[in-house]
Amino acid sequence: xxxxxxxxKNLRAGAAFERCVRPHVPRLHRLAWRLTGSAADADDLLQExxxxxxxxxxxxxxxxxxxxxxxxxxxxxxxxxxxxxxxMRHSESLDDPDxxxxxxxxxxxxxxxxxxxxxxxxxxxxLPEHHQVVILMHDGEGxxxxxxxxxxxxxxxxxxxxxxxxxxxxxxxMRNGTLSSRAAC
Amino acid sequence: MNCTKVRETIDxxxxxxxDQDAARAVRVHLDGCPACRAYETDVxxxxxxxxxxxxxxxxxxxxxxxxxxxxxxGRAPLAAxxxxxxxxxxxxxxxxxxxxxxxxxxxxxxxxxxxxxxxRLAVNAPRALESVRFRIDLPDAVExxxxxxxxxxxxxxxxxxxxxxxxxxxxxxxxPRGELVARVEYEGRTRELPISLAxxxxxxxxx
Numbered sequence: 506x507x508x509x510x511x512x513x514k515n516l517r518a519g520a521a522f523e524r525c526v527r528p529h530v531p532r533l534h535r536l537a538w539r540l541t542g543s544a545a546d547a548d549d550l551l552q553e554x555x556x557x558x559x560x561x562x563x564x565x566x567x568x569x570x571x572x573x574x575x576x577x578x579x580x581x582x583x584x585x586x587x588x589x590x591x592x593m594r595h596s597e598s599l600d601d602p603d604x605x606x607x608x609x610x611x612x613x614x615x616x617x618x619x620x621x622x623x624x625x626x627x628x629x630x631x632l633p634e635h636h637q638v639v640i641l642m643h644d645g646e647g648x649x650x651x652x653x654x655x656x657x658x659x660x661x662x663x664x665x666x667x668x669x670x671x672x673x674x675x676x677x678x679m680r681n682g683t684l685s686s687r688a689a690c
Numbered sequence: 691m692n693c694t695k696v697r698e699t700i701d702x703x704x705x706x707x708x709d710q711d712a713a714r715a716v717r718v719h720l721d722g723c724p725a726c727r728a729y730e731t732d733v734x735x736x737x738x739x740x741x742x743x744x745x746x747x748x749x750x751x752x753x754x755x756x757x758x759x760x761x762x763x764g765r766a767p768l769a770a771x772x773x774x775x776x777x778x779x780x781x782x783x784x785x786x787x788x789x790x791x792x793x794x795x796x797x798x799x800x801x802x803x804x805x806x807x808x809x810r811l812a813v814n815a816p817r818a819l820e821s822v823r824f825r826i827d828l829p830d831a832v833e834x835x836x837x838x839x840x841x842x843x844x845x846x847x848x849x850x851x852x853x854x855x856x857x858x859x860x861x862x863x864x865x866p867r868g869e870l871v872a873r874v875e876y877e878g879r880t881r882e883l884p885i886s887l888a889x890x891x892x893x894x895x896x897x
Binding site: 520522523534535538544547551552555556611613615618622625626640641643644645646649650672675676 | 745760835
């Protein structure tokens with residue numbers, strides 16, 4: 506049996522960056538698409554993510570699980586874009602749902618059974634941004650709350666609460682027939 | 691356990707992250723609470739719908755173009771660095787019994803006038819060895835991928851007993867002059883192998 510000496514790893518090579526990052530590109534692109542809602546914007550965001558990550562390639566290739574690290578770069582790039590555009594999609598500082606208690610809905614019937622995917626997608630995009638992000642990452646892309654915690658730098662407990670709130674909000678909006686409320690755009 | 695707590699815990703239950711007692715408590719609650727079961731069903735629906743959405747594929751050229759751009763960005767002028775030529779010396783009692791050039795060099799062209807080539811070395815070690823020093827000196831017009839400004843690369847690694855493979859991914863710009871020299875050193879013993887890169891199909895240098 507031949508042992509392989511990992512030159513790329515030992516040298517922290519830029520070539521290692523490619524090998525390390527390539528397997529994560531499809532998932533990053535999907536995440537970018539989910540966040541932006543546009544294929545063209547997803548392309549741009551993915552490209553910007555890789556360009557941002559490359560100068561830190563030595564750090565990337567040393568990671569056991571670079572996926573969340575790269576997703577963090579992507580998310581930060583996405584947030585920066587919104588900031589550059591001067592768009593506030595929600596006013597997190599004025600509305601801190603993480604500390605407000607959520608009343609558990611009392612409906613005995615599932616509320617989302619008959620909802621089409623497109624309608625659900627619109628409803629999600631009408632949620633406050635930090636709720637959108639957690640539900641898209643967790644329920645859409647399958648990131649664990651622990652991974653999302655590293656990506657967003659938010660405690661797991663807070664994320665757990667956000668996820669629950671986001672789901673309850675979706676159910677409530679479906680129940681009321683309102684697909685948009687306080688989202689600005 | 692109240693409904694809110696149960697609902698916040700459902701993901702942990704599904705993922706098997708709860709200990710036995712906690713899992714049992716959540717299940718007992720779910721059994722007796724239709725509203726939480728409805729919530730659980732909706733959570734499954736949300737997941738199913740979102741994960742089943744057809745997402746656009748990554749455009750075929752996007753990744754390659756981006757990585758090519760990164761490689762160009764990281765590439766320093768090759769001609770600026772001087773070639774380093776090492777004297778070939780084989781000491782008695784060498785630890786490496788064989789260094790061979792690649793069986794099948796991998797060649798791919800991704801950028802104009804830049805050839806990608808992987809040089810594969812086989813390093814046979816008589817036993818497992820720690821703290822083995824590796825050094826690679828590059829001729830003009832040659833760089834190791836990801837190390838655009840380095841003419842010499844050195845690192846320490848271990849070797850497994852028997853055959854070890856070392857792939858050296860190169861970017862060759864134009865016709866290289868001189869040889870790539872690989873050196874393996876352990877306990878003061880050194881084995882050096884010069885490899886000509888003049889021809890992609892026929893590198894020589896096995897010693």
